[in-house]
Amino acid sequence: MEGDLSFWLPTVLVVAAASALTLYSAWNRKGKGRYLCDDCRFNNPDDCLKIERPRAVSCLSYRTLVEAKQLETKTEAKLETNLETTPETKIETK
Ligand code: SF4
Numbered sequence: 001m002e003g004d005l006s007f008w009l010p011t012v013l014v015v016a017a018a019s020a021l022t023l024y025s026a027w028n029r030k031g032k033g034r035y036l037c038d039d040c041r042f043n044n045p046d047d048c049l050k051i052e053r054p055r056a057v058s059c060l061s062y063r064t065l066v067e068a069k070q071l072e073t074k075t076e077a078k079l080e081t082n083l084e085t086t087p088e089t090k091i092e093t094k
Contacts, residue, residue, distance in 0.1 A: 041068035 036056045041063045042048040052059060 036062045039065050041065050 035054060036059050037043045037048075037052075037054040040048075040056075040059070042061065043054060048061070050056065050059070050061070056062070
């Protein structure tokens with residue numbers, strides 16, 4: 001009986017750890033929709049010319065919409081900072 005426990009306990013722990021890792025990676029995978037393009041920031045004909053679009057399942061150019069929004073926010077913040085620190089320029093009109 002004691003021999004059974006020393007065999008099954010590590011086996012159950014390994015299976016439980018593998019299952020937990022599988023669930024974690026499935027939950028945090030790229031592309032929350034069916035295809036990567038579903039939530040890619042380039043998913044429109046002007047920004048992406050790849051033939052895989054809109055049904056790509058693997059793509060090195062994939063960027064999330066969240067990343068795009070964060071980038072826009074950072075860019076706007078930088079522009080506002082530059083406008084505040086840049087001396088005003090006058091446009092002369094005749
Ligand atoms: S860059 Fe890749 S993931 Fe994004 S829309 Fe194009 S093919 Fe799809």
